[in-house]
Amino acid sequence: MLVGSFGPLVFRVSDSEVFTPQDFRRRRTAQFAEHAVVDGLARLQHLGTSLAEISFKVQLDHTFTDVQARLAEVDALIDAGEHHALAVSGRRLGRFVLTESAEKAKSMAPGKVLWVELELKFKEYN
Numbered sequence: 001m002l003v004g005s006f007g008p009l010v011f012r013v014s015d016s017e018v019f020t021p022q023d024f025r026r027r028r029t030a031q032f033a034e035h036a037v038v039d040g041l042a043r044l045q046h047l048g049t050s051l052a053e054i055s056f057k058v059q060l061d062h063t064f065t066d067v068q069a070r071l072a073e074v075d076a077l078i079d080a081g082e083h084h085a086l087a088v089s090g091r092r093l094g095r096f097v098l099t100e101s102a103e104k105a106k107s108m109a110p111g112k113v114l115w116v117e118l119e120l121k122f123k124e125y126n
């Protein structure tokens with residue numbers, strides 16, 4: 001079952017593969033300028049909204065996916081710096097760039113990683 005995608009990176013769950021987002025977070029902030037006022041309180045001016053930031057974790061287990069291939073796929077997306085449509089749980093979130101990936105190896109065998117917690121961070125592309 002397709003769970004989402006980011007360009008060529010497809011999030012899915014099936015009998016033979018598990019590659020699904022967890023701990024989904026979306027962050028948006030308002031931007032303000034603060035102007036000093038002589039003998040008075042400062043004034044705020046709303047400048048707009050910052051670009052959205054999205055992060056989530058993905059568990060990579062060698063019994064359900066090729067861990068090394070997935071890590072290489074993510075590295076290639078970061079190196080390319082291209083923007084793609086990001087969709088999660090059937091919801092199109094907009095165009096984003098993959099800005100960061102952080103790997104936390106949970107289980108290793110000689111010469112390979114068996115289980116990794118991968119955190120992905122995206123920033124809205126405008």
